[in-house]
Amino acid sequence: MDNQLLLKKLDSLSIEEKIGQLVQLTGDFFEGDMDTVVTGPLKKLGLDSSYNVYNTGSILNVTDPDKIIRLQTDYLKRSTHQIPLLFMADIIYGYRTIFPIPLAQACSWNYEQIEQTAAMSARECYDEGIHVTFSPMVDIVRDPRWGRVMESPGEDTLLAMKYAESQVLGIQGESGQRTIPPHKIAACVKHFAAYGAPVAGREYNAVDMSEHMLRQYYLPGYQAAIAAGAKLVMTAFNTLNGIPATGNEWLNREVLRRDMKFEGVLISDYAAIEELIMHGYAEDGADAARLALLAGVDVDMKTAIYANQLEKVIAGNGHLMSLLNEAVYRVLQLKNDLGLFEDPFRGLQDTLQQQKSSVLSDEHRQAALSLAEESVVLLKNEHQVLPLSKHKKVALIGPYAEESSTLGMWAIKGNEADTVHLKTGLLKHVAPDLLSVCKGAYMLPLTAREALGKYEEKLAAETVAEDALLQEAIRNADEADVIVLALGESVYQSGEGGSRTSPMLPESQLRLLHELSVLNKPLVVIVYSGRPLILTEVAAEADAMLQAWYPGTMSGEALGNLLYGAANPSGKLTMTFPRSVGQIPVYYNELNTGRPDLPENGSYRFATRYIDEVNEPLYPFGYGQSYTTFEYRLLSVSRENMSHNETVDVSIAVENTGSHDGKETLQLYIRDKFASVARPVKELKDFRKIFVRSGETREVQFSIREEMLRFYGGTSEYISEPGEFEVYIGSSSRDIAFAFSFTLLQEGK
Ligand code: BGC
Numbered sequence: 001m002d003n004q005l006l007l008k009k010l011d012s013l014s015i016e017e018k019i020g021q022l023v024q025l026t027g028d029f030f031e032g033d034m035d036t037v038v039t040g041p042l043k044k045l046g047l048d049s050s051y052n053v054y055n056t057g058s059i060l061n062v063t064d065p066d067k068i069i070r071l072q073t074d075y076l077k078r079s080t081h082q083i084p085l086l087f088m089a090d091i092i093y094g095y096r097t098i099f100p101i102p103l104a105q106a107c108s109w110n111y112e113q114i115e116q117t118a119a120m121s122a123r124e125c126y127d128e129g130i131h132v133t134f135s136p137m138v139d140i141v142r143d144p145r146w147g148r149v150m151e152s153p154g155e156d157t158l159l160a161m162k163y164a165e166s167q168v169l170g171i172q173g174e175s176g177q178r179t180i181p182p183h184k185i186a187a188c189v190k191h192f193a194a195y196g197a198p199v200a201g202r203e204y205n206a207v208d209m210s211e212h213m214l215r216q217y218y219l220p221g222y223q224a225a226i227a228a229g230a231k232l233v234m235t236a237f238n239t240l241n242g243i244p245a246t247g248n249e250w251l252n253r254e255v256l257r258r259d260m261k262f263e264g265v266l267i268s269d270y271a272a273i274e275e276l277i278m279h280g281y282a283e284d285g286a287d288a289a290r291l292a293l294l295a296g297v298d299v300d301m302k303t304a305i306y307a308n309q310l311e312k313v314i315a316g317n318g319h320l321m322s323l324l325n326e327a328v329y330r331v332l333q334l335k336n337d338l339g340l341f342e343d344p345f346r347g348l349q350d351t352l353q354q355q356k357s358s359v360l361s362d363e364h365r366q367a368a369l370s371l372a373e374e375s376v377v378l379l380k381n382e383h384q385v386l387p388l389s390k391h392k393k394v395a396l397i398g399p400y401a402e403e404s405s406t407l408g409m410w411a412i413k414g415n416e417a418d419t420v421h422l423k424t425g426l427l428k429h430v431a432p433d434l435l436s437v438c439k440g441a442y443m444l445p446l447t448a449r450e451a452l453g454k455y456e457e458k459l460a461a462e463t464v465a466e467d468a469l470l471q472e473a474i475r476n477a478d479e480a481d482v483i484v485l486a487l488g489e490s491v492y493q494s495g496e497g498g499s500r501t502s503p504m505l506p507e508s509q510l511r512l513l514h515e516l517s518v519l520n521k522p523l524v525v526i527v528y529s530g531r532p533l534i535l536t537e538v539a540a541e542a543d544a545m546l547q548a549w550y551p552g553t554m555s556g557e558a559l560g561n562l563l564y565g566a567a568n569p570s571g572k573l574t575m576t577f578p579r580s581v582g583q584i585p586v587y588y589n590e591l592n593t594g595r596p597d598l599p600e601n602g603s604y605r606f607a608t609r610y611i612d613e614v615n616e617p618l619y620p621f622g623y624g625q626s627y628t629t630f631e632y633r634l635l636s637v638s639r640e641n642m643s644h645n646e647t648v649d650v651s652i653a654v655e656n657t658g659s660h661d662g663k664e665t666l667q668l669y670i671r672d673k674f675a676s677v678a679r680p681v682k683e684l685k686d687f688r689k690i691f692v693r694s695g696e697t698r699e700v701q702f703s704i705r706e707e708m709l710r711f712y713g714g715t716s717e718y719i720s721e722p723g724e725f726e727v728y729i730g731s732s733s734r735d736i737a738f739a740f741s742f743t744l745l746q747e748g749k
Pocket of ligand 1: 061090134190269270496
C-alpha cells in the first residue's frame with residue numbers, strides 16, 4: 001500500500017478505531033464469547049466494558065501458529081476497519097532452537113555468527129506467524145546484582161553497538177529497506193533508556209546518571225540498532241534522572257526522535273504507562289495517558305490507560321489529536337512494512353500446510369551448537385587438566401550434571417525436552433563405564449527457593465537428604481580419575497525480577513566443592529549462570545573452570561565437545577567478574593581519578609582504593625583462555641602523528657605456539673591522555689577474532705581513524721581533540737601485549 005492509501009486508511013478511522021490501534025492486549029481477550037471476555041480479561045485489566053476488542057492493534061506473546069491464524073481470521077471477520085492485527089512476542093535468543101543467552105553470545109565476539117543465529121530465530125518466528133520480536137536488548141550493564149544482565153551484551157559500548165547491529169540485520173534483513181521481506185520480522189530495541197543501570201542493581205529501581213554518561217556510553221547501542229533499521233523501540237520501566245522514561249518527553253521526542261532520528265513505533269514496556277501513576281509522576285489514568293502521548297509513546301502494552309482515557313484526554317485538543325494521528329500512522333506503517341495489508345498471515349497457512357517450518361532444523365541446531373561452543377569462557381586451566389583424556393574415569397557431579405533447564409529465563413518457546421544435557425554431551429566422547437553421574441547437592445536450599453515465587457515449583461523436589469547426595473558424590477569422586485563438577489545458580493535466579501545482593505553459588509554447592517577439592521583429584525568446575533558470579537572461592541579450589549552461562553538447546557553437546565577438546569574454548573568475557581560483592585560496580589573502562597592506585601604507592605592510604613580488597617577484579621573484561629597459546633609480535637605502526645584524514649595502521653603477527661588449533665580475539669584499546677573531559681583508562685575500539693592452526697602465524701591489521709577518537713567533549717559536542725593517545729593491543733583488557741602512542745594533530749594540519 002502506498003503512503004497516500006495509508007493516509008486515507010488513517011482518515012477513514014473513527015477515534016475509537018484509532019485509539020484501538022495503540023492498544024496491545026494478550027490473546028485471552030479474543031477467546032470465548034463476548035460475555036465471558038467482558039467479565040474476564042476486560043474486567044481484570046480494568047478496560048471499560050464499552051471497549052471494542054476488535055479495534056485492538058496488536059497482540060502480545062501469542063506464539064502458537066494455529067492460534068495466530070484463528071485469532072487473525074476471527075478478528076478480520078469482526079473488525080469494521082479490516083486492519084490486521086500485529087503479533088508481537090519476546091523471542092529474545094531463539095524461538096524453539098534456543099541459542100546461548102545474549103551475555104554469552106557477546107562473549108563469542110563472533111558477530112557474524114550472532115547475526116546468522118538472529119536470522120534463524122527470526123526465521124522460526126516467521127514460520128510460526130510472529131511479526132515482531134522484542135529484541136535486541138542492548139542496555140549496558142555494570143552491576144551483576146541485576147538479574148537482566150543475562151539479556152544484555154555486557155558492559156562495553158562498542159560491543160553493545162555490534163550486538164545491536166548484528167541482531168537487527170539478522171532479524172529484519174538489510175538495513176535501509178522499508179519493507180520487511182519474507183522470512184524476516186520486525187525488531188524492537190529496548191529498553192529506552194539506561195534500564196541497565198538501576199541503583200544498587202535492584203530491579204526497576206531509579207536510574208540517575210549524567211547526560212554525558214548517558215550519551216557517551218548508554219545511548220550508542222540503541223542508536224546502532226536504529227541505524228540498522230530497527231522498526232520499534234521499547235521504553236524502559238525506570239525513571240531517568242527523576243522522570244520515568246515512559247513519560248519522558250525530552251528523552252523520547254528530543255533525544256530519540258530528533259537526535260537519534262528514530263521514525264518507527266515506540267511501544268511502552270509492560271504496563272509502564274499505568275506505572276507512571278505509581279512513580280508519582282502522573283496523577284491518575286487520564287494524566288498518564290496524556291503524559292505518555294506527549295512523550296511520543298505510540299503503543300500501550302497491556303494496560304487500559306490509552307483505551308479508557310485517550311478519547312477524553314484528547315477531546316477538542318487539536319495538538320493532542322495530531323499526536324494521536326501520528327502515532328496511529330506509525331503503527332499502520334509498520335503493518336504495511338510487514339505486508340500485512342496484502343497478506344495478514346505472511347504466508348503462515350502455506351508454511352503450515354506444506355510443513356516448511358524451520359523450527360529446530362538441523363541447520364539451526366548446528367548453529368546453536370557452534371555459537372554455544374564459542375560463548376563458553378575458559379576461566380582457568382592449571383596443569384592443563386583440560387581437555388580431558390577419553391581414557392580417564394570421570395565423576396560427573398553437581399545439580400547441572402543432568403539438568404535440562406539451561407535455556408535461561410527468556411526462552412518462552414524453548415522446550416527443555418529438546419535440550420541436550422551435560423551427561424549426554426559427555427557420553428559422545430567417553431564410554432559409559434568410564435562415567436559416573438550424581439547430583440551431589442540440590443540446586444538451591446529450601447530457603448532460597450521460596451524467594452523464587454511462582455518459579456519455585458519448577459525446581460526438582462528434594463527426595464533424598466542432602467547429606468546422602470554429598471556422600472554419594474564423594475564415593476563417585478573417590479573412584480574416578482577426574483571430577484567434573486557442574487555448578488551454578490538456577491535459571492530462575494537471573495532474568496527479570498532476579499536481582500541478588502550476593503551473586504554467588506549457594507552454600508550447599510560450595511560445601512560440595514570444598515568436600516571434593518580435598519580429595520586431591522583434578523577438579524574441573526563448570527559454572528552455569530545468567531550473570532558474573534563471585535567465584536573467588538571456587539577459583540581457589542578448582543584446577544580448571546569453564547563459564548558456561550546458559551548455553552541453550554545444545555548445551556551439553558557444546559560442553560562435551562569443549563571438555564574433550566573437540567572444540568577449543570575461545571569465549572572472552574564481556575562483563576567483568578568481581579572478586580567480591582563490595583567491588584560492584586567494577587568495569588574496565590573506569591576513570592583514572594586524581595589519585596590512581598599505583599603499584600609503586602604500596603599501601604599508601606590516600607589513593608583510590610579499598611583497605612580491605614584490591615581494586616582488580618577476579619577476571620577482567622576481555623579475558624578468556626584457550627587450550628593453545630598465542631604469541632603476538634608487533635610488525636609495524638605506520639605513523640606517530642596523524643591528521644584528521646589519515647589513519648594509524650598497525651600490523652601484528654599472531655602465532656599459535658601451542659598444540660591445538662584455536663581462535664584468538666585481539667583487542668585494541670585506546671586511551672585519550674588529556675581532554676576537555678576526563679577520559680577512561682582504556683576503551684575498546686576494535687577487535688579481530690581469528691582462527692590460527694597450531695604452529696601457524698597470521699597477520700592482523702588494525703586502522704585507527706579519527707572517528708574512533710571522538711567523544712562528548714566539554715561543550716557536549718561529539719568531537720575528537722588533538723593530543724596524545726595511547727594504544728594497547730592484547731588478549732584482554734588486562735593482558736596487554738604491547739602499547740604505543742601517537743598524536744592527533746589539530747584539524748587542518
Ligand atoms: C519486559 C520486556 C518485555 C515485556 C513483554 C517486560 O516485563 O521488561 O523486556 O519485552 O515484558 O513481555
